[in-house]
Structure formats: C-alpha cells, structure tokens
C-alpha cells in the first residue's frame with residue numbers, strides 16, 4: 185500500500201472529483217483534436233471553460249485547502265504521501281494566487297488570440313496578431329506578479345512548466361550550449377549530408393500507417409489493451425489513466441520521417457504515462473512530473489533510439505516490406521535521411537543539432553517581453569536578427585518567422601525552454617542507459633526494447649510526480665542536467 189495515512193486517504197477521496205473533471209476535460213480536448221466537427225469548437229470551448237471553473241472551485245475550496253494544510257503538518261508521511269502534498273500545495277497555490285477574473289480574461293483572450301493567430305499566419309499579417317499578443321504579455325506579467333518570484337518575473341512563469349527552474353538555471357544551461365553548438369554546426373556542415381531524396385518522396389498513407397503500427401508493436405506499445413494511435417494536425421499524447429493512453433501522428437503524404445519519428449516521439453511520452461506505478465492511479469501524482477522530464481522521454485525514443493544506425497537497421501525490413509520505393513534505398517540511407525543537418529526556419533522541422541538554437545531565440549525574446557525591455561512592435565525584426573545570429577538565415581515572411589508557433593497565442597510563456605531541457609536530458613539519459621544496459625546498441629539492432637523500457641520505468645516513469653524534476657534527476661542519475669553529455673553525443677555522432 186502506498187497511501188496509508190488516514191488524512192491522505194481522505195484527501196484522495198475528495199480529490200477523486202477533481203481527477204474526474206480533469207479526466208473528462210482531457211478526453212474532450214483529445215476529441216476536439218481528433219474527431220470533433222469543426223463547428224463544434226464554440227460549444228466545446230464553453231464546456232471546457234465551465235469545467236475549468238468547477239475545477240478551480242474544488243481546488244480552492246476552504247475545506248479542501250485546510251485538509252491539505254493539516255495533512256502537511258503531520259510527521260511520518262511516506263514519500264508517496266509527501267509527493268501528494270507537494271503537488272496539491274502547488275496546485276492550490278497557483279489557483280489561489282491568480283484572481284478568477286484574470287484566469288477568465290486569459291482564457292477569453294487566448295481563445296480569441298488563437299483564432300487571430302491562425303488567420304494572421306495564413307495571411308502573413310503580423311499586425312493582426314499583435315494586439316492579442318500585447319494583451320497576453322500584459323496578463324502574463326500580471327500573473328508573474330500574482331505568483332511571486334525572487335529574482336526574475338520569468339521565474340514565476342517558467343516554474344509552472346518546470347518546477348524549480350529559473351532564469352538563472354536556463355541562462356546557465358543555454359550559456360553552456362550556445363557557443364559549442366555553433367562551432368559544432370559549422371564543422372558538421374562541412375561534410376555531413378544536408379538533404380536526402382527521401383525528403384520529397386511521396387508515400388501511400390495507408391501503407392505508412394501500417395508501418396507506424398508495426399513499429400509501435402515492436403517498441404512495446406500496448407495497442408490491443410491500453411493504448412491507441414490516431415491522426416491530428418499536430419501530434420500529441422494524452423494519458424487519461426494507467427489503462428488509457430493515446431498518441432496521434434499526421435500524414436502529409438511525403439517525407440515519411442515526419443510521421444514516423446513523430447510516432448516514435450509520442451511513444452516516448454506515452455510510455456512514461458503507461459509505466460507510472462499503477463497504485464498511483466487517480467491520485468495527484470499519477471502523471472509525468474514536468475514538461476521537460478516528459479520531453480526527455482519522447483526525445484530519448486525519437487533521437488537516441490529512433491535516429492540511431494541500429495534503429496534504421498532494425499526497422500529496414502519493415503519499411504521494405506510496406507513501402508515500394510524502399511528497395512532503392514539501404515539502411516544506411518535511412519540513417520542519413522533521419523539525420524540530415526542544415527539550418528532551417530521552422531522549429532518543428534529542425535534537426536537535433538540546430539533545434540536548440542530555435543528555442544534559445546524564443547527564450548531570449550520571451551524574457552525580454554516579460555520584463556518590458558522590448559515590445560511587440562520590435563518582435564519581428566528582433567526575431568529575424570536572432571535567426572541570423574544563431575543560424576545564419578533569415579525568414580522572408582512572418583509565417584516562417586515570428587508567427588510560426590501557437591504557444592504565445594495560448595499564453596504559454598515559459599514553456600519553450602523545457603523543449604531544450606528535454607532534448608539535452610535525452611542524451612544524458614542515453615549515456616547512462618548505454619552504460620547500465622549491457623549490449624544497448626545490439627538490443628536496438630535486434631528490436632529487443634524490453635530492458636530499455638524497464639530501465640526507464642525504474643529510473644523515471646514509476647515515480648510519476650513524486651519528486652520535483654531536479655530531485656528526480658539527482659536520485660536516479662546522481663546529477664542534475666549536464667549539457668556536456670548532449671554536446672559529446674553530437675560530436676561523436678556527427679564528427680567521428
């Protein structure tokens with residue numbers, strides 16, 4: 185039994201209502217992306233808004249808050265119970281700090297902003313989006329003040345996505361990778377393939393779907409009992425419970441790695457949710473702990489496994505059997521195709537060498553917007569300058585520049601750096617896994633993923649949200665994030 189304390193049991197009983205609303209809201213969100221007819225959006229948004237207000241009421245309910253405070257004072261809580269208290273105290277703190285009108289205003293503004301962003305991007309018209317971004321930045325600055333911070337207003341927002349991470353952490357982190365990445369990129373560009381003919385090759389969507397499903401089976405995704413794969417515009421994963429985890433991918437009809445590697449990426453997120461201790465089910469610690477740790481799992485499968493030579497060899501027979509053009513290519517071709525490197529304008533299409541530069545750009549601009557050092561009129565020009573500085577290329581229009589990501593329209597300021605954190609951590613975890621698991625590469629080549637899954641379960645997944653990210657990393661790997669593993673990984677892969 186993981187939860188033994190009577191007061192904790194009472195809390196969990198109350199929490200079941202909160203869990204159920206989250207469960208419903210998660211399923212409604214999944215449905216909106218996967219099945220819902222376009223015009224259902226207005227009513228669905230109202231329903232989601234009502235649910236989130238109910239949730240807010242339940243979380244800030246005096247009786248519940250008192251229950252959590254009383255339980256927190258008790259001695260002898262075990263680590264699971266302490267995890268429950270930590271997570272709930274954070275939820276209560278966030279819910280109570282921000283006035284309900286501000287939450288409501290943010291939800292209204294981001295709803296409108298997302299629609300404005302879509303239109304602005306389509307018409308390549310930044311001015312259409314700018315007034316909404318102004319409003320969102322103003323609200324986010326208010327929210328940072330409500331939440332409170334010690335050194336930098338961005339700290340308050342960053343913590344929402346990555347508990348305990350601040351500007352100080354991220355500045356150090358990016359400081360350690362910026363110059364080495366620039367140097368590495370320059371050297372890699374000298375003699376590494378920048379493109380591959382498969383990037384423009386068209387494929388049969390039904391056949392690729394079969395390949396994707398076969399790969400998921402190979403990796404150990406429990407499609408027949410606890411998991412699904414569907415289609416959506418932007419691939420994502422949702423964990424509705426230990427018995428129901430869902431991923432999506434997309435089929436553009438050409439450049440099949442976009443679909444296939446998205447599947448491998450989302451599998452990594454899904455496996456995290458699937459391998460959380462089943463005893464945590466329906467409790468506050470029954471999800472992955474943070475955006476960055478979650479992304480480390482998806483990136484581990486996508487980059488460390490999915491972009492390896494051994495993986496290309498492992499899936500080659502499957503590709504050859506299902507995609508008719510594959511006979512023209514070798515496993516080595518697949519490896520190169522999965523790993524071409526070249527500065528490009530679009531973040532989601534970036535290779536693993538240039539990816540973090542896209543994030544550094546966004547992180548830098550977000551920080552400056554939150555302190556008010558720059559305003560949204562300067563943004564497109566600054567975006568272009570930074571692209572030039574970091575990657576040596578400049579977008580010709582807004583849609584390939586400042587308007588490419590949805591995040592700001594959703595009010596998700598502080599989210600971007602978790603992508604880099606996850607990408608870098610994936611290499612660090614890859615280093616440890618390849619030392620701790622005998623014959624790591626060989627296992628990938630022969631499609632034996634069981635031990636790798638167990639390793640991740642043991643080191644990361646089973647804990648759910650029991651420990652905050654930094655503590656989890658220390659406990660399982662003896663260190664916090666160390667960017668040198670990522671740099672060494674790139675150097676070994678691309679330059680030796």
Ligand code: MG
Pocket residue numbers: 449453479482
């Ligand atoms: Mg991801």
